[in-house]
Amino acid sequence: MNKEMHPDLKSILISEEELKTIVKKTAQKINEDYKDEEIIMVVILRGSMVFAADLIRRLKMPVKLEFMQASSYGSGTSSSGFINIKRDLDVDITDKNILIIEDIIDSGNTLFRLKNVLESRNPKSCKICTLLDKPDRRVTEVDVTYIGKVIPDEFVVGYGLDYNEYYRNLPYIGVLKEEIYE
Ligand code: IMP
Ligand code: MG
Numbered sequence: 001m002n003k004e005m006h007p008d009l010k011s012i013l014i015s016e017e018e019l020k021t022i023v024k025k026t027a028q029k030i031n032e033d034y035k036d037e038e039i040i041m042v043v044i045l046r047g048s049m050v051f052a053a054d055l056i057r058r059l060k061m062p063v064k065l066e067f068m069q070a071s072s073y074g075s076g077t078s079s080s081g082f083i084n085i086k087r088d089l090d091v092d093i094t095d096k097n098i099l100i101i102e103d104i105i106d107s108g109n110t111l112f113r114l115k116n117v118l119e120s121r122n123p124k125s126c127k128i129c130t131l132l133d134k135p136d137r138r139v140t141e142v143d144v145t146y147i148g149k150v151i152p153d154e155f156v157v158g159y160g161l162d163y164n165e166y167y168r169n170l171p172y173i174g175v176l177k178e179e180i181y182e
Helices: 018-036 051-058 109-119
Strands: 011-014 039-045 061-073 083-087 096-103 126-131 147-150 173-176
Touching: 011 018, 018 051, 018 126, 018 147, 039 051, 039 109, 051 061, 051 096, 061 109, 083 109, 096 109, 109 126
Parallel strands: 039 061, 039 096, 096 126, 126 147
Antiparallel strands: 011 173, 061 083
């Protein structure tokens, strides 16, 4: 178990041990589905990089690693309906199997738009893998193939997820105290 919790947290939602299990199970499903078919993992910066780093080491097919960064206009703990692609792929994805790696799906706005952008480039397939899903907050429906864990509507940080760019380094996922972001 986690010996000490960060003082800005209310509770630990997902321990290091559970995260390991989630990554392992998710990788198993991906390995079964793609077999030896090559994929391009498109990691959405910056929150997904810790999850992606653990996941990629468990994948068995030929896999290439690419990054994209999108920002949604708006700040604080909720996103707006608009996204801006701050960093795009620099490879041609025509006829490739794309696996988008996201840290968390909240309103669904970011991924809905990103997936549309990638699908318009005619990949062979385009699927989404997210570590966390907060379905209670969904505004835009988005088709997600791999979900690590469904969580309640609380603002979480750690294991790559941030609040104001902090807390990404925590090895577990915790619920941030409301007084920190109020
Ligand atoms: P969406 O467009 O509302 O689905 O927002 C997805 C993005 O919002 C994620 O990639 C995160 O960067 C951020 N986000 C949503 N919920 C949380 C949370 O609980 N903790 C940290 N970041 C979050
Ligand atoms: Mg993010």
